[in-house]
Amino acid sequence: MAAPGDNPFLPPAANGPTANGEEDKPWQENLNQILTCPDCNEFPPNLVEEFSSGDMVCASCGLVLGARIIDTRSEWRTFANDDQNNDDPSRVGDGPNTLLNGDQLETTIAFGEGSRSRELHRAQNRSTQDKATKALLNAYRDIGNLCDAINIPKATQDSAKHMYKMTDDAKILKGKSTEAIIAGCIFIACRQSKIGRTFREIHALTKVSKKEIGRTFKVLEKFLQEHRDKNTAGSFMQPLDPVQNTNSTNAAELCARYCSQLRFNNPHLIEKLSVELCDKCSSLPMLAGRSPLSIAASCIYMISHLMGDPRSYKAIARVAGVSDGTIKTAYRFIWTEREKVTDKAWLDKGGRLDLLPPN
Structure with missing residues (x-):
């Protein structure tokens, strides 16, 4: 039982001497406002906040003690992976897309009766539904579809979209078709x-003539070189820009795709040896x-016969x-230098020079 003068809402140690005989802090009045159920009169009160209905309810008797309570929890929302039911809490939407123009605000402004709301609605429509943004979105969609058709990875697709955005902003190819x-x-x-x-391959993919692709390539390459020189002028650091030097395609880069389509018994071995032979033939x-x-085709032809898994001229040419x-x-030309370009390790893996057809 509490002693006279003690505050029942404070712990016993706060009202008198401690076990060691030392005086604790002096008594002070508890000014906290504590909501309790008038029917149950329990302390501490057993209250539950039902945020779905906005009520404060006593869990013991069910009496509603407060209405329209404010939910002070973090407003976590899920903006991504809605269809997969994944747990991806986020308080904001997706980041802005640097490939598009404008701030790309996701808030939709309704068309109301006031003049201010109408002005905001028109401003949002101008920023999100203008012709320039629609043209960019259509071009990005075409780039994605074309790249997916020939199994180009997403990083390369983003690089192509970035180049298109740069050329569209600079207007260097004004008058040329979007396909080119x-x-x-x-x-x-x-x-x-x-x-x-x-x-x-690009001609077969886009139906643009090789001559037109070559002309566009030269203009783009010159523009990217100027852009790169402008960013690196007076700086010893590499620019934070995905634009890199454009190198020509060599034969070794083509061997992997050709070998996978020819369906060798051991495509990895044929591909590896063909790449090595391409490097030797460069000299x-x-x-x-x-x-x-x-x-690349001639190196694959030679390696396929050398390793006993031959393919014909027509199959490789196709x-x-x-x-x-x-x-x-x-x-x-390679057959005349077969002794020079053939590695001894290839023969140890089962290769035989006598299997090579004469020139």
Whole structure:
């Protein structure tokens, strides 16, 4: 039982001496406002906040003690992966897309009766539904669809979209068709990412002539070089920009795709040896100036016969997109230097020089 003068709402140690005989803090009145149930009169009160209904309810008897209570919890919402039912709490929406113009606010302003609301509604429509934004979205969708058709990774797709945005802002290709600009951006993005794609493949993909792709490529390459020089002028640090040097496609980058389509018994081994042979053939003067397609096709032809899993000229020509006569001519030069370009490790893996067909 509490002693006279003690506050029942404070712990016993706060009202008198402690067990060690030392005086604690002097008594002070408890000014806290405590909501209790008048029917149950329990202390501490057993109250529950029902945020769904906005009520404060006594859990013992069910008496509603307060209405319209404020939910002070964090307003976590899920903006991503709604259809997968994943737990991805977030208090904000997605970040702004740097490939689009404007601030890209996600708040929708309704068309009300007041003049201010109408002005805000028109301003939002101008920023989100203008012709420039629609044209960019259509171009990005076409780039994504075309890149997905030939298995180009998403990083390369984003690089192509970034180049398109840069050219659209600078207006350097004003008057050219959108298809030609898209073809040029995809071609340069593939070269920068070291994903071998030839003019012939981009032509078959976009239906844009090889001559037009070449013209667009030259203009884009010059523009990107100027942009890169402008960013690096007077700075010793590398610019934080995805624009890189555009290197030509070499034969070794094409071997992987060609070998996967030819369905070898051991495609990884054939691909590895073909890449090594392409690197060795780069020093042969007879093959200087020849197309990387013909060099890659002839190297695959030689390695396939060397390892006992041969493929014909026509089969390789169908995959590489060159004539079988071109492959025969390039193979003739390699066959004359077969002793020089053949590695001894290839023979240890089962290769035999006597299996190579004569030139």
